[in-house]
Ligand SMILES: Nc1nc2c(ncn2[C@@H]2O[C@H](COP(=O)(O)OP(=O)(O)OP(=O)(O)O)[C@@H](O)[C@H]2O)c(=O)[nH]1
């Protein structure tokens with residue numbers, strides 16, 4: 105029933121309906137029923153008689169005349185036959201020559217991920233404001249990663265719903281093998297991830313695996329704790345404690361308590377998404393970065409290793425999404441990981457970054473501007489020596505001149 109509703113919604117929104125029938129099987133009673141539904145609509149329609157490789161159009165088409173379609177084409181999707189003709193027909197329908205891309209270019213991409221059945225599709229529907237995706241109380245309802253564009257307070261966003269994934273052993277898996285690849289690819293190509301957690305199930309190990317994967321990609325993240333309407337006050341407190349206990353490694357991500365079903369907490373969720381998006385693409389000036397670095401070292405120096413204290417000399421921004429700080433210095437190879445993490449947190453706090461990880465990369469050796477400084481210093485020294493020599497020479501000459509007088 106719900107799938108039929110999705111189809112009717114799609115028919116309502118489209119410009120052209122392609123009605124696909126099976127040319128090898130011939131006319132099926134359900135085809136007649138579908139044709140009756142479509143015929144009522146005044147949209148452009150093409151009947152596509154599929155699987156007809158090596159067959160004659162007139163012969164296959166005869167079976168489907170009773171459906172009453174003016175435009176019909178025999179094609180073979182698997183072999184590509186008739187597809188070129190179909191493309192030409194479609195171009196003909198786009199008479200005003202308008203841009204066929206409904207998705208807004210440059211709009212931030214938000215991808216919704218989470219374990220199966222946590223309410224991802226319900227959340228997309230709630231944000232978009234219509235029943236775009238099928239929602240069902242069963243794991244594996246969504247099989248594909250599908251995007252829609254939507255408007256929030258006048259700003260456009262691209263929202264992607266994905267198939268719920270969980271981790272078994274070392275690999276992520278889902279009901280269908282290819283769905284997991286699509287979910288992971290959607291994560292890779294997005295700007296911000298909303299990770300949905302089901303509050304009625306608490307924070308599961310699976311949720312932590314998913315967060316771990318998102319952190320590896322360096323994407324910004326907002327954690328939405330969903331189904332908040334279905335838990336008691338006692339359970340709510342337990343979940344909040346669980347978050348503090350299990351998710352300290354992602355303390356930079358904002359946690360929002362929502363109900364996709366009752367549409368509560370969605371404004372707060374979007375405001376966190378916007379903050380995360382802005383933070384991940386923030387640019388800092390080099391003097392700003394070096395000032396923060398100096399303060400970080402002042403409050404906590406790196407530990408002495410093998411009798412030598414690593415020297416962090418100069419820092420600059422190496423990239424965005426996530427913001428990356430590159431620090432140049434000496435003896436940095438042995439620097440401890442927890443010190444790098446300390447620097448990351450220090451920078452993130454100093455720049456007030458929310459929702460995005462920040463990376464610190466250490467580079468041994470001179471800073472890129474060091475050579476220039478060296479050159480200036482060297483020439484300065486030589487010139488000074490020359491001047492001193494000249495001065496000495498003059499004094500000698502004067503002395504000689506005096507003694508000869
Ligand atoms: N009480 C309550 N139920 C919810 C909420 N959000 C979703 N649900 C229910 O949870 C069930 C699963 O919702 P879906 O949106 O299909 O979940 P999904 O994460 O998209 O699931 P998959 O596509 O299988 O990964 C449905 O029965 C929803 O009605 C919520 O905020 N509160």
Ligand SMILES: [Mg+2]
Pocket residue numbers: 224225226238239245246265266267268
């Ligand atoms: Mg779904």
